[in-house]
Amino acid sequence: MLRYLIRRLLAAAVILLVISVITFFIFFALPSNPALLACGKTCSPSRLVEIKHSLGLDQSIYTQYWEFFKGLFVGRDYGDASLLVHCHAPCLGISFQTDTPVLDTLLQDFPVDLSLALGAAVVFLILGVSLGVLAAVRKGRAADKVAVGAALVGVSLQIYFVGLLLMYVFVDKFSILPTPNYTPITQDPVAWFQGLILPWATLVILFLALYTRLSRSSMLEVMGEDYIRTARAKGLSSRTVIIKHGLRAAITPIVTIFGMDLGSLIGGSAVITESVFGINGIGKLAVDSVTNSDLPVILGTTLFAATFIVLANVVVDMVYGIIDPRVRLA
Amino acid sequence: MAIEISPQSVDVAPPSSFLEVRDLRVHFPTDDGLVKSVDGVSFALQKGQTLGIVGESGSGKSVTSAALLGLHKGSRARVTGEVWLDGDELVSMSEQDMRSLRGNKVSMIFQDPLSALHPFFTIGAQISEAYRVHHKVSKAEARDRAVEMLKRVGIPQPERRVKDYPHQFSGGMRQRAMIAMSLVCNPELLIADEPTTALDVTVQAQILDLIRDLQEEYGSAVIIITHDLGVVAEIADDILVMYGGRRIEYGSVRDVLKTPEHPYAWGLLQSMPHLGGDVSERLNPIQGSPPSLINLPTGCAFHPRCAFKDQVADGRCSTERPELLPVPGTDKHIAACHLTAENKIEIRSAADRLAK
Numbered sequence: 284m285l286r287y288l289i290r291r292l293l294a295a296a297v298i299l300l301v302i303s304v305i306t307f308f309i310f311f312a313l314p315s316n317p318a319l320l321a322c323g324k325t326c327s328p329s330r331l332v333e334i335k336h337s338l339g340l341d342q343s344i345y346t347q348y349w350e351f352f353k354g355l356f357v358g359r360d361y362g363d364a365s366l367l368v369h370c371h372a373p374c375l376g377i378s379f380q381t382d383t384p385v386l387d388t389l390l391q392d393f394p395v396d397l398s399l400a401l402g403a404a405v406v407f408l409i410l411g412v413s414l415g416v417l418a419a420v421r422k423g424r425a426a427d428k429v430a431v432g433a434a435l436v437g438v439s440l441q442i443y444f445v446g447l448l449l450m451y452v453f454v455d456k457f458s459i460l461p462t463p464n465y466t467p468i469t470q471d472p473v474a475w476f477q478g479l480i481l482p483w484a485t486l487v488i489l490f491l492a493l494y495t496r497l498s499r500s501s502m503l504e505v506m507g508e509d510y511i512r513t514a515r516a517k518g519l520s521s522r523t524v525i526i527k528h529g530l531r532a533a534i535t536p537i538v539t540i541f542g543m544d545l546g547s548l549i550g551g552s553a554v555i556t557e558s559v560f561g562i563n564g565i566g567k568l569a570v571d572s573v574t575n576s577d578l579p580v581i582l583g584t585t586l587f588a589a590t591f592i593v594l595a596n597v598v599v600d601m602v603y604g605i606i607d608p609r610v611r612l613a
Numbered sequence: 614m615a616i617e618i619s620p621q622s623v624d625v626a627p628p629s630s631f632l633e634v635r636d637l638r639v640h641f642p643t644d645d646g647l648v649k650s651v652d653g654v655s656f657a658l659q660k661g662q663t664l665g666i667v668g669e670s671g672s673g674k675s676v677t678s679a680a681l682l683g684l685h686k687g688s689r690a691r692v693t694g695e696v697w698l699d700g701d702e703l704v705s706m707s708e709q710d711m712r713s714l715r716g717n718k719v720s721m722i723f724q725d726p727l728s729a730l731h732p733f734f735t736i737g738a739q740i741s742e743a744y745r746v747h748h749k750v751s752k753a754e755a756r757d758r759a760v761e762m763l764k765r766v767g768i769p770q771p772e773r774r775v776k777d778y779p780h781q782f783s784g785g786m787r788q789r790a791m792i793a794m795s796l797v798c799n800p801e802l803l804i805a806d807e808p809t810t811a812l813d814v815t816v817q818a819q820i821l822d823l824i825r826d827l828q829e830e831y832g833s834a835v836i837i838i839t840h841d842l843g844v845v846a847e848i849a850d851d852i853l854v855m856y857g858g859r860r861i862e863y864g865s866v867r868d869v870l871k872t873p874e875h876p877y878a879w880g881l882l883q884s885m886p887h888l889g890g891d892v893s894e895r896l897n898p899i900q901g902s903p904p905s906l907i908n909l910p911t912g913c914a915f916h917p918r919c920a921f922k923d924q925v926a927d928g929r930c931s932t933e934r935p936e937l938l939p940v941p942g943t944d945k946h947i948a949a950c951h952l953t954a955e956n957k958i959e960i961r962s963a964a965d966r967l968a969k
Binding site: 521531606 | 687712721731742743747
């Protein structure tokens with residue numbers, strides 16, 4: 284088990300390395316000039332050269348990547364003696380725009396996405412699986428049709444529509460909730476909760492559909508298995524048959540998808556939700572960095588998101604080994 | 614003596630037999646029409662006796678046995694008729710009451726133990742669960758019971774194997790574990806649905822011996838469902854031959870296997886290889902395939918595949934459904950075939966000559 288974990292983590296490191304190389308080289312293929320952007324409106328050719336030099340853009344692409352790679356482990360110093368910025372390891376570089384280390388910005392925005400992702404994920408997982416199981420057990424009857432229909436409506440509505448609608452109803456019209464924003468939980472738990480209710484609800488509506496349908500079909504398949512008939516033939520109550528024997532087996536494919544979704548949500552994939560509610564998370568950071576051709580931030584957010592997805596994969600595989608005794612991790 | 618030949622002649626009083634099934638029908642409404650999986654099946658069984666139900670795939674054997682456990686309750690299936698078990702009628706019984714019988718008084722050994730055992734729970738957990746549903750015992754006591762059962766069905770090192778998962782067992786071991794699970798509450802009626810189909814021949818014999826030994830020990834009534842007449846000949850007292858969800862022949866094993874009355878039963882016997890037979894001789898399978906349960910052939914459901922229908926006058930085989938009539942000179946042997954006794958004697962002796 285431990286050997287398996289170590290091997291998987293090494294493989295994950297290789298994947299992240301490859302992603303960093305690809306991102307780095309794609310950036311240089313883009314027809315953009317970050318030095319010019321940083322230089323501003325009153326830019327002189329000598330100033331441009333100076334900026335290029337201070338950002339390291341006058342070196343070859345290979346040297347630049349090597350500097351970046353080295354910085355991950357030993358840290359880097361930027362600028363010259365007069366204006367020295369130290370970026371300690373693991374250094375993801377310094378933003379061209381704000382001159383602050385990328386990692387610091389990421390870590391600062393991280394709690395936003397973590398709160399957003401975890402809060403929504405807990406609700407859509409529990410609610411989605413419950414609805415899916417209910418629909419499967421009552422297949423073809425009213426409860427099934429309502430659950431499937433609601434799921435279809437949920438997935439058809441776009442985030443910006445649902446989000447704005449929720450805002451209009453709960454904030455503008457009836458003033459039940461404050462305008463969504465992010466307050467750190469350590470600072471004020473109540474404000475944290477109130478500020479995130481609507482973003483959570485929006486994400487839940489989007490993902491609920493997927494999880495309802497997924498668990499419904501998985502459950503339907505399992506309930507047709509011979510071992511469910513065996514469980515009934517033992518004289519077990521239908522609740523035990525459905526929850527203990529049915530759901531236990533049906534949950535495996537759901538765990539896979541859930542791991543991926545949670546990983547990418549934590550990594551900042553809820554970017555539309557962030558921007559609809561004006562919450563500044565990693566998603567917004569990524570979008571801004573692309574519009575500003577801010578390479579270190581692009582790299583940083585990409586690697587950050589990729590790390591969570593890759594880690595989620597490892598965790599999912601470990602959980603698989605716990606759920607299904609037939610899976611041997613070696 | 615009147616043998617029940619139509620649904621009208623059903624008795625009302627509880628029967629004297631331990632198990633009595635009267636005119637059992639299990640119909641499934643589907644988009645294509647009504648599937649009559651079981652259509653008017655009756656039989657009786659005493660404690661300590663074994664009934665073999667024989668037929669091809671889709672003849673209604675397994676659906677019949679599921680009906681005896683009340684497993685169709687809560688599904689779309691329409692179950693009618695009566696199933697009397699020790700004074701209780703099971704078809705009209707509530708799911709709640711049926712549940713207390715399932716796995717307890719009536720239990721079932723399923724066909725394919727790999728798919729019938731839950732892959733995520735240990736063998737021990739699955740056996741003790743079956744015990745704990747019907748007995749107020751601690752987990753440790755139930756576990757001891759599971760070990761004891763595994764030992765009884767001949768699994769070596771039961772204390773260790775009780776912690777194994779089904780995939781860690783061999784096919785024969787799994788079937789033994791399945792049997793241990795079915796017997797954990799000492800059922801009075803044990804239904805074995807093709808218990809040896811997935812197993813190789815040596816293991817088959819062991820499993821049959823095991824079922825017989827356990828039956829002697831507990832005096833249970835056993836129903837064994839199979840398409841293998843060899844299994845029936847070895848273990849059963851009575852035999853019920855089903856075709857298209859109906860009974861076509863019923864009687865003691867002696868009578869039915871020695872002088873089968875229905876061409877389908879002959880066909881089943883002839884399609885079996887015989888020890889010491891000529892290996893170069895081809896087996897004689899029944900031509901055609903099992904009938905559709907939505908649109909059974911008119912008349913005798915077997916007539917499209919029957920080689921002897923021309924010997925019956927006026928094409929009655931395709932127009933008139935034959936009644937189950939007693940075979941003269943036997944105790945309870947009945948069969949549904951239009952062929953006359955003379956026809957049958959002639960055909961049988963011709964077949965015997967061919968065999969020699």
